[in-house]
Amino acid sequence: MYEVYGIIGDPVSHSLSPVMHNVAFKELGIKAVYGAFRVKPHDLARAVEGIKALNIKGLSVTIPHKETIIEYLDEIDSVAQEIGAVNTVVNKEGILIGYNTDWIGVIKAFEVKNIDLKNKKVVLIGAGGASKAIIYALLKKEVKEIEVYNRTFEKAKILEAKFNILAKPWQELKNAYGDIIIQGTSVGLKSWESPVQEEVISRFKIAMDIVYFPLKTKFLTSAEKYAQIIDGLQILLYQGIEQFKIWTGISPPIEIMERVIYEEIKKLEKEIFV
Numbered sequence: 485m486y487e488v489y490g491i492i493g494d495p496v497s498h499s500l501s502p503v504m505h506n507v508a509f510k511e512l513g514i515k516a517v518y519g520a521f522r523v524k525p526h527d528l529a530r531a532v533e534g535i536k537a538l539n540i541k542g543l544s545v546t547i548p549h550k551e552t553i554i555e556y557l558d559e560i561d562s563v564a565q566e567i568g569a570v571n572t573v574v575n576k577e578g579i580l581i582g583y584n585t586d587w588i589g590v591i592k593a594f595e596v597k598n599i600d601l602k603n604k605k606v607v608l609i610g611a612g613g614a615s616k617a618i619i620y621a622l623l624k625k626e627v628k629e630i631e632v633y634n635r636t637f638e639k640a641k642i643l644e645a646k647f648n649i650l651a652k653p654w655q656e657l658k659n660a661y662g663d664i665i666i667q668g669t670s671v672g673l674k675s676w677e678s679p680v681q682e683e684v685i686s687r688f689k690i691a692m693d694i695v696y697f698p699l700k701t702k703f704l705t706s707a708e709k710y711a712q713i714i715d716g717l718q719i720l721l722y723q724g725i726e727q728f729k730i731w732t733g734i735s736p737p738i739e740i741m742e743r744v745i746y747e748e749i750k751k752l753e754k755e756i757f758v
């Protein structure tokens with residue numbers, strides 16, 4: 485019998501998680517399939533019941549459910565609790581346990597590029613759900629300083645209080661400088677926009693974007709003239725690898741998963757942008 489895994493979110497139609505996890509199951513000879521389930525916010529409670537009823541073994545959780553799913557879970561891992569967001573669920577005989585692997589994805593994405601985060605000054609744009617895991621990762625790696633700029637200042641202030649970092653007014657982004665700049669908003673997703681001017685980006689040696697569609701966002705296109713860049717698919721890949729390990733206890737084939745998601749994004753870009 486095949487076991488079932490999947491992603492819940494809205495939207496999920498362009499999620500790369502199904503190709504990434506299915507190729508890993510296949511490669512390892514694990515009898516399992518991974519699907520994409522569009523779940524609207526008002527259906528989340530019923531979806532969680534469905535997971536139990538259908539005995540779905542594991543889930544990825546994405547926008548907009550990473551925070552709201554917490555109240556429906558039976559247990560939550562201490563790190564996910566500290567971050568305040570869940571991106572991974574395990575169904576252990578009807579007990580749903582929430583984890584967060586986004587922060588590990590962020591750390592791994594820097595590590596594989598041999599970037600040492602220790603003592604760096606980081607400018608983070610955005611104070612949404614993704615930013616929490618990014619900040620947690622940066623603090624774990626002992627960066628020197630984190631400045632968060634967000635369109636809605638109050639949300640940056642909440643992160644300032646939660647993580648003891650510095651919230652900066654949006655208008656001051658034009659004066660930002662440091663070692664690493666991270667684009668952590670949804671700006672640039674399926675559009676040719678960047679929340680920050682190229683002149684500002686040019687002051688940094690390392691630039692990361694959480695957006696991966698298009699793969700080379702406007703932000704990264706500016707950044708690669710001045711900096712080493714890390715695209716959003718790297719975070720997706722490494723958070724997915726950690727999920728896979730939590731679900732199965734097995735290390736999945738990273739190179740194959742990486743290849744299929746990069747191939748898939750190229751296909752999607754052709755369909756949507758050309």
Ligand code: ATR
Nearest residue numbers: 610611612613614615634635636639669670671679
């Ligand atoms: P995620 O979980 O991906 O972080 P989110 O919690 O909805 O998603 O957060 C989206 C982030 O993108 C927020 O920081 C949001 O800024 P606000 O807090 O002001 O809403 C940011 N964002 C979205 N659209 C933006 C825009 N047009 N300009 C600047 N920031 C934007």
